[in-house]
Amino acid sequence: MSTTGAHVPDDGAGGRTGSGWWWWPRRRSLAFDATLAAVSALECAFEGATFAQKTGIATTLGAFVGLMVGTVLLLRRRWPVAVVLVGIAVSPAQMGFLLSLVGLYTLAASEVPRRITVALASMNGFGTMLVAFLTFEDGMRDSGGTSMALPLTLIVSALMAFGLTAPPVLLGLYARARRRLVESLRERADGLERELELLAEKAQERAERARADERTRIAREMHDVVAHRVSLMVVHAAALKAVALKDPQKASASAELLGDMGRQALTELRQMLGVLRTASETGAAGAPLPAAAAAAVVTSVVAAVGAEEDDGPCLAQLAELVEESVAAGMGVVLAVEGESRPCGPRIEATVYRVVQEALTNVHKHAAGAKARVLLAYREAEVAVLITNGPSDGSAPTRLPSGGHGLLGMRERVSSHGGGFAAGPTPEGGFRVSAMIPLQAAIT
Known part of the structure; x- marks a missing residue:
């Protein structure tokens, strides 16, 4: 290293050497x-x-x-x-x-x-x-x-030399150490700033993923909540048209049941839209949120949807669900194995939605087919099996299908660590089965 050409920091009159007037920075x-x-x-x-x-x-x-x-x-x-x-x-x-x-x-x-x-x-x-x-x-x-005596002259000369040499050297060493400390603190501050920027970017990415997951989850909720009610309403409307002239009393009962189903569908739809409205009011409409605000919005959506699940349907309401399908003209039998016991609100809501979507698919794709719902309480899990036979040749109900029903059921069950299977049976029908471990109910 060349000593005569070393770059020197400023002594307080300016900044460090660098670009400027020759070797002066300013x-x-x-x-x-x-x-x-x-x-x-x-x-x-x-x-x-x-x-x-x-x-x-x-x-x-x-x-x-x-x-x-x-x-x-x-x-x-x-x-x-x-x-x-x-x-x-x-x-x-x-x-x-x-x-x-x-x-x-x-x-x-x-x-x-x-x-x-x-x-x-x-x-x-x-x-x-x-x-x-x-x-x-x-x-x-x-x-x-x-x-003067030689020792005294030497002492006085040494003190003078020390007084003219040591102070500027010590002051320069102090300035050097202080400059290095400031540089190290500046580098650390820059490093922390870069880390904070990376953390903010990661938080933003997590918030985006969480929002996407919640949009999918809410779409699945709306599909499960509304599709079943609307499907039964369409089935009852078709039946009402067939018996309106032949049996006015039965037509009146069907119309009353149709109105009840419509009101139930609207109530459940209002609850789900309330969740979406709460999330939209949390942040600025249409404005990009910072990472912290986005995380708060997602947290509020998760909490609201989680509250809906906690207050949602339970296994005790499966009998009512089956009765609705029976009232719509489907032959459905509900069987329960094992001793009935609480399984946790979210697990019970998931099993209920699986049965609800399976019966809705029977209405859509197997008009006139008979179905069987088997609910089994086991030691470490709860399982459900829905099977239906082939259609009896009745005219199919013209109900729209988005193809997301089975996917939504699988996602629901998988979120609890359970297993899901669906497919045709050798008799020409269809079967849907789900198993959820009861450990998932422990929070």
């Missing part, structure tokens, strides 16, 4: 160094002229040399070692006081290795002590006085 750094160099040049010129008078050299030459020596201080940021060496070289001529002080400070504050700083500071201190010792001795001889 104009004020150049102005500061130029001022120091001008003062040093005047000082060295005066001291050079004085030294020239003592040695018999031309005063003008001594002043010119001093002027050139003082202007070397302009190079302190670029070549601090050279400035200190010049100060040591001219110390026997008793010039360069400011040059030595500023040069030592700049050297200690620079990125020059410390061993070089210590070596040059020691050389400067030794030279200063030697010059002071000789000056004291010469002064006493010229004045005709008694020369």
Whole structure:
């Protein structure tokens, strides 16, 4: 590493060296160094002229040399070692006081290795002590006085050299350590800022995924809640049309049942739309949310939907669900195996929705077919099996189908760690089975 060309930080007048006016980062750094160099040049010129008078050299030459020596201080940021060496070289001529002080400070504050700083500071201190010792001795001889004792002269010279060398070196080392501390803190702050940005991006991504999952979940809820009721309403409407003229009393009962189903469907639809309305009121309509706000919206949706599940249908209502299908003209039998017991509101709601969607599919795709619902309470799980035979040849009910029913049932069961299977039977019917472990009910 080159020591004479080391980059030097500013001493408080400006920033670190870099792009700018040559090796000055800013104009004020150049102005500061130029001022120091001008003062040093005047000082060295005066001291050079004085030294020239003592040695018999031309005063003008001594002043010119001093002027050139003082202007070397302009190079302190670029070549601090050279400035200190010049100060040591001219110390026997008793010039360069400011040059030595500023040069030592700049050297200690620079990125020059410390061993070089210590070596040059020691050389400067030794030279200063030697010059002071000789000056004291010469002064006493010229004045005709008694020369001081040698130990006392050495002590006074050493203290003077220490006082002129140690303070600028220690101050420069302090400035160097402080600058490094500030740089490390700045780097740490930049690193933390980058980490925070990454965390914010990840939080935004998680919020987006959570919103997508909740949209899918709410769509599945609306499908399960509304599709069954509407399917039964369509079936009853078709039956009402067939018996309206032949049996007015039966038609009246069917119309009343149709109205009840419509009201139930509207009630459940209002509950689900209330969840969506709560989520939309939490954030600004149509405005992108920050990560924290998006997470809050998703949390509110999850809590609202979870509350709907907790207050949703239970296994005790399966008999009513089966009676609705029976009233619509389907032959459905409900069988229960094992001792009935609570399984947790969410598991019971999931089993209920599976049975509801399976019976809805029978209405859609197997008009006139008989169905059987088997609910089994086991030691560590609850299972349900829905089977239906082939259609009896009745005209199929024209109900729209989006193809999401089986997928929604599988997602519901899988979310509890259970198993789901569906497929045709050898007799030409269809079967749907689901098993959910009761451990999923523990929260």
